[in-house]
Amino acid sequence: MRVDRRGFLAGAVALTMPAQARAATQRVTLATKMKAPRWAVMQRQLLDANAAACSAFYAKYVDGRDRLRVFERWGANDGPDDAAEATNDWFLLHALGGDDRIRDLASRFWEGHLQQFAAAKTVDVPIARDGMYHREFPVQMDWQHNAEGLTSFNVMGLSMPGNARLQERNRRFADFYTGRDPTVANYDPVRRMMRSLLNGSRGPMLREATPLDWAGDPFDPAPFHMEHGETSYQQTLDHYAEYGDVIGDNPLNLQATTLGLNAYALGGGDHYRAWALDYLGAWAERAAKNDDILPSHVRPDGSVGKDWWKGVYGWGFSPKVPQTGERENRNRVPRSITAFMGAVVMSGDMGFIDLWRRQTARINDASRSIKGTLSAPTMYGAKGWYGWKPGAYRTNGFEIWYMSQRAEDRAAAGDHPWLDFLEGRNPAYPETALAADLARIDARVKLREEDTTTPETRLADWPIGINPASVASLVQTMTGGLHIARPPWSKSSPPQGGVPLHCRLRYFDPVSRRAGVPEDIAALIHRITADSTEVTLVNLNLGAAYRLVIRGGAYGEHRIDAVTVDGRTICVGGRDVDVALDPGCGARLVLKMTRYALSPTLAFPWT
Template sequence: MRRRELLIGGAAALALPAAARPAPSPILIDTPMTTPRWATLQRRLFDANAAACEAFYAKYVDAQDRLIVTERWGANDGPDDAAEATNDWELLHALGGSDRVLTLARRFWEGHLKQFTAARTVDVPIARAGMYHREFPVQMDWQHNAEGLTSFNLQGLSTPRDVALAARTRRFADFYTGRDPSAPNYDPARRMIRSLMNGSRGPMLRRATPLDWAGDPFDPTRFHMEHGERTYQETLDHYAEYGDVVGDNPLNLQATTLGLNAYALGLGERFRRWSLDYLDAWVERARANGGVIPSKIGLDGRIAADWWGGTYGWGFSPRVPQTGKRENRNRVSRSITAFMNGTLLTGDAAYIDVWRRQRAALEGHA
């Protein structure tokens, strides 16, 4: 797909990093007016949310800014779920909420990084030296990596010139650009992320085991189990068919947000180029696959014969251990955010058109 070089209007502005945009002319407002009712209600809403944040922090976060929680590794209840405890606090501040909300959000973010860097597994090999390494998940899929980065992705809205944020953003992005040899997640020659399971310690290049997904043994009766498991064995059995992780997967497209973050903070054109180059590889794969994004790419960069396969792929319907029935867990749709990133980075709505064509192709076979 040819990228548009000439962008117009607001789209062009969106494609520029903050550091490259000219400073706006000041707007002088010197005419008094009665405060509109909507504005008063909005401020009350912000204040009510701020009070709720304070109450939450006082009850569920300790003096070291760590979440008061059982620290576990796994897809069911891992570090990403802890990171989500303050989701939208950054957005609340960016919309006009109090600076205190931002202070609490940043304290929690830093505290949870230390908490899960120190937290270790006993049985799961990849996390025995810490669930985070260099402040990032050691190795997990991008359904969960993306969930855990929700707050981080918004931090630039309030503090776009934060030097520490810029350094962290660059480091996280380079786990996926191929620049960091300690995390060889990306194959630049084949324009692919090499495994569904990836992170700051690199890709998993073997079949995943139920232990990799479920985490160390624990007593599920102490927790609300979202999938209804009653024993640890049922938790393992839940992941019995989650082994097919080697090669690229559409969920990995959510890593393009790391490149978007870096570019938006003015850290360089190379991050924009990487996000678009990786995204364009998937656009080409969809075109070669009859308009449908394949969910399984081999390590050779080619679309697999069973292109609908792979964990979380189109045909992924594992058996539920409690019932014996199969349940649809296709997560291809979650990769749509990357195509939105593409439009944001270029002003080109053709990235969204990929999804329109895919929908038409799928409905044509319904």
């Protein structure tokens, strides 16, 4: 798929003109009194509860140098990527309207952990003997784990797009993969492919990987909680006994295109978007030539052959679990859909989602009766399809529907109480979801208070399960967005880290000059369709007026064509709308929108 971006770029011309040539942002004033809805009060309570709990978490698990208090190791189980995840969702929390202190703590931790794991070195694992980070990036790992470690980094731009260090890092990290950095040969621009599943700031691994490369240096696991249940170091090695096939490209590498998206959206230049779309387009072409199935293995010469299903984390990857001796299916190809979602943000081209719909159809075409039940496969190997599960194949169904908003995709999205609310069947959902996140914070606080581990007896993945940041209900209710994370939030969604925010609306405080709703403001998205969004805004303060800016999409990619409120329609024709809320006032707004019509940016509305 060679992407023609001319039409898309033309649609953004008005937004790249000098300020004096653009139409002024339209102002909407809400002056009708509104009794404070319970969901609005709970939303503000949740923002405050998150801030308090995160501060207490930081005090316990991060030291005075802003480094994580853990036993430092290299490895896919419990390495630097897990350490980086300790403050997952803190930047997102701030971008929604959370306290500035959460952004500041998350920023401090990011800097501290970079120093921590640049200094941490292996003895036996060759690639990390001079540091687990080089040039502030993992030296060499797969993009399941690289992406997880970038979960915070990939959303920093929502809160601090003007930060020069963030801008430079995004460009530098992206250029590890664009081919523009001559010191790192991860990407082959001629063949439009990554050269290995294992890659990073020290380049690709171009040999068979060993269990040591994946598991890290020898250690005694007895004092630690081991995620996979290992009881000896040998079992950690055995977990990776079949992880050697890493040479060539793998769809997990597509997660690197998020760096291109953010580098572009932070003002780095169109070559970042051009690279990301060309690389994603190459994979779309490979799928089209492979009976509409995205292959999991591209050979070093750039070809896709009869072994298209091979590779670590591929369609045929079912390694043996050392503790049980049984094989476990670990196909991670479905996770790469999020990179194609990013392609739609960058291009406006729904063809990047169409290929996933066609793939689902091909897999369902292979369904057959298993013990009297029609079942669909989830894996493919030398003997054909396997990994049968009852019913239709629906993996990624929610993401396909969310992006397309096509009626024919709705069934594959499955059932979810949030969808029931958006479709008018579950009016209590916002309060139920917000209450669940408040309870989640309480549970995480209790875990922290009862935690008896020490830095010598906890691995880097341990604090992840205690991190109190709880934002799923806020993302849904405030932005109409997807909180794609681990564990998965819907039955058809794979668990994933490092995914940028995909949403209908986000908000800015033009007075405080920051991202997120102002203090005392709450927002609830009631309904989304292919061309409209309905949102209630309310000012809970009876004595003060506020202003906020509504933006279409996380990256301003959705054009707001018009706003209707109290029977009055105002033409907009841009990515932002300025709203003034009088004391104690609110209203329900209907926004007419053209989705994915504008070039993505993370710049604040007033810059």
